[in-house]
Amino acid sequence: MITLFLRYTIDPNKLSDIAKYAADEQVPIRESGGKILGYFMPTDFAGATNEAIGLIDFPSLAEYEVYRAKLAVHPLHKKYVEVLESTGALLSIHRSLVHRVESSPEQGL
Numbered sequence: 001m002i003t004l005f006l007r008y009t010i011d012p013n014k015l016s017d018i019a020k021y022a023a024d025e026q027v028p029i030r031e032s033g034g035k036i037l038g039y040f041m042p043t044d045f046a047g048a049t050n051e052a053i054g055l056i057d058f059p060s061l062a063e064y065e066v067y068r069a070k071l072a073v074h075p076l077h078k079k080y081v082e083v084l085e086s087t088g089a090l091l092s093i094h095r096s097l098v099h100r101v102e103s104s105p106e107q108g109l
Contacts (some may be wrong), residue, residue, distance in 0.1 A: 002061060003037065007055035007094040014089035015041060018052050021084045028077040029056060031069035033063060052093075065099065 010018050022039035029036055037055035042048060058064040071077050084090055 001100065002064060002097050003100060004034070004054075004056040004058065004064065005096045005098050006056070007096075008052040008054070009031075009091040009093075010042075010050055010052055011089050011091060012042065012049040014087055017084065017087040017089035021080055021089075022052065022054065024080045025077065028071060028074040028080070030069075032074055032077070033067040034058065056090050061097070 008018065011079055019041055022041070026039075034056040035058070036056055039055075041051045042051055058067060
């Protein structure tokens with residue numbers, strides 16, 4: 001299992017535009033083969049207010065590559081990206097593929 005880690009640098013004054021994109025984009029992501037773990041928006045309570053995070057699971061690197069190809073041509077994805085770009089809310093995206101560390105039973109107890 002691999003997880004796509006997306007860190008969005010955003011304009012915090014346009015948080016509603018990013019939140020709408022994150023909610024809408026979940027349909028084409030699922031239809032393209034991604035299992036969404038969640039999208040997370042910043043708060044005013046702690047941490048940076050100009051970063052949002054998305055986490056999407058894939059069974060393998062091969063499945064991630066299939067997802068990328070499907071998402072690139074998905075009509076709803078194209079529409080949502082165009083709308084988001086028109087708002088100026090998204091400044092940049094950092095993408096990483098990471099592996100989750102699962103807990104293991106304590107040994108010797």
